Structures are given as structure tokens and as C-alpha cells.
Amino acid sequence: AQSVAQPEDQVNVAEGNPLTVKCTYSVSGNPYLFWYVQYPNRGLQFLLKYITGDNLVKGSYGFEAEFNKSQTSFHLKKPSALVSDSALYFCAVRDGAAGNKLTFGGGTRVLVKP
Amino acid sequence: NAGVTQTPKFRVLKTGQSMTLLCAQDMNHEYMYWYRQDPGMGLRLIHYSVGEGTTAKGEVPDGYNVSRLKKQNFLLGLESAAPSQTSVYFCASSGGIGSTGETQYFGPGTRLLVL
Numbered sequence: 001a002q003s004v005a006q007p008e009d010q011v012n013v014a015e016g017n018p019l020t021v022k023c024t025y026s027v028s029g030n031p032y033l034f035w036y037v038q039y040p041n042r043g044l045q046f047l048l049k050y051i052t053g054d055n056l057v058k059g060s061y062g063f064e065a066e067f068n069k070s071q072t073s074f075h076l077k078k079p080s081a082l083v084s085d086s087a088l089y090f091c092a093v094r095d096g097a098a099g100n101k102l103t104f105g106g107g108t109r110v111l112v113k114p
Numbered sequence: 115n116a117g118v119t120q121t122p123k124f125r126v127l128k129t130g131q132s133m134t135l136l137c138a139q140d141m142n143h144e145y146m147y148w149y150r151q152d153p154g155m156g157l158r159l160i161h162y163s164v165g166e167g168t169t170a171k172g173e174v175p176d177g178y179n180v181s182r183l184k185k186q187n188f189l190l191g192l193e194s195a196a197p198s199q200t201s202v203y204f205c206a207s208s209g210g211i212g213s214t215g216e217t218q219y220f221g222p223g224t225r226l227l228v229l
Contacts, residue, residue: 032216043204043220099144100208104156
């Protein structure tokens with residue numbers, strides 16, 4: 001069975017500093033990986049995905065993620081964090097079987113302080 | 115495009131009551147999903163559908179039923195609500211398999227409190 005781990009419940013960073021949110025995965029076959037963001041009392045918004053190709057994936061709002069097959073990781077990064085980036089971030093992996101199902105990590109809360 | 119919409123936004127039920135949550139999408143997506151979100155547990159898949167008239171169980175299906183009579187709608191039913199079903203429920207849809215169809219798009223959520 002596939003799984004996703006987000007080892008940090010919360011990440012605190014000062015505005016303007018680099019932001020990294022960690023994600024590791026376990027899956028048989030080729031991984032399809034996703035990052036979503038959830039703002040308070042809102043649904044999940046798609047940030048970016050890795051399907052195949054370049055290991056560095058660029059997404060919305062200046063976020064990017066690096067796929068590392070040997071370390072089975074897909075960390076989310078942003079070079080310069082904004083206060084408005086404070087939110088809950090979810091990593092997910094697609095089930096290769098029927099249904100295009102996603103398995104989500106537990107989420108990481110990001111707090112960007114001014 | 116409204117994307118994915120959910121009705122109602124918030125509901126309070128008493129134990130044993132029933133209710134139906136409605137999800138609608140206007141993106142002509144084949145696949146639809148119901149998740150529940152509980153603190154510290156991420157999102158867990160309840161049921162999903164790969165097309166009109168089809169449904170399948172997800173990770174936590176017990177206590178829920180679903181129907182997909184129309185392509186654009188996906189209904190989630192609770193026949194006899196229990197306090198353990200207090201949660202935030204999210205609906206999502208996707209275009210299916212393929213590099214552009216992989217992405218799931220989420221509705222705003224329904225907050226359910228069962229007393």
C-alpha cells in the first residue's frame with residue numbers, strides 16, 4: 001500500500017526567509033506526487049504536481065518542489081516566504097490502480113512571521 | 115465556471131438522524147470523490163466514482179453511502195449519524211487518468227457536527 005509522510009506538524013519561518021515543507025512517500029511503481037494548500041475554512045487548492053520529467057517542478061504562488069527518487073522525497077520549497085503563505089500544506093501520492101485516488105499526508109502547518 | 119460546489123456549508127445533526135451532502139461540478143469531470151478531514155489525519159477517502167452510475171469504496175466507507183446518478187453530481191448520505199462522523203467533508207473531481215486529468219479539484223467543504 002502506498003503512503004505519504006509529512007514529518008513536521010508545524011514549520012515556523014520569518015518572512016523573507018526560505019521555506020521548506022518536507023514530504024516522503026512510499027509507492028510501488030512510478031510515483032505521481034502532488035502538493036495542495038489549505039487556507040483557513042477553505043477547500044484544498046492545487047499547487048503543483050510531479051508526473052514525469054524534470055525533478056524540479058514549478059507551481060503556483062512561487063512554490064516549487066524537488067522530486068528525489070533515491071530518497072523517496074518530494075519537498076516543497078519557496079525561496080522567500082510571505083506572511084500570506086501561512087496555511088496548511090498537504091502532500092499526496094496517486095494510487096496507480098483504478099480511480100486516480102490520492103493518499104494524503106497528515107499535513108504541515110506553516111506559520112510565517114512578519 | 116463555479117468549479118466544485120458543496121451543499122450545505124454547515125449542518126448540525128442529532129445522533130441517529132440522516133442527511134445527504136450534495137456535490138456538483140461543472141468541469142465535465144469523469145471522476146468524483148468524497149473525503150473527510152479530521153485534525154492530524156489529513157484527508158481520508160470515503161467513496162469515489164469513476165463515472166456516472168458507478169461508485170466504489172475508499173479507505174473509510176462505513177456508515178456512508180453514495181450515488182452518482184448524473185455525471186455532474188455526487189451525493190454522500192449518512193443514514194444514521196454518529197458523533198464519530200463529526201468532521202469536515204470535502205468533495206473533489208478530476209478528469210481521470212492522463213497527465214492533465216490527474217489533478218483533483220476540491221470544493222469548499224461541509225462542516226458537520228453530530229451531537
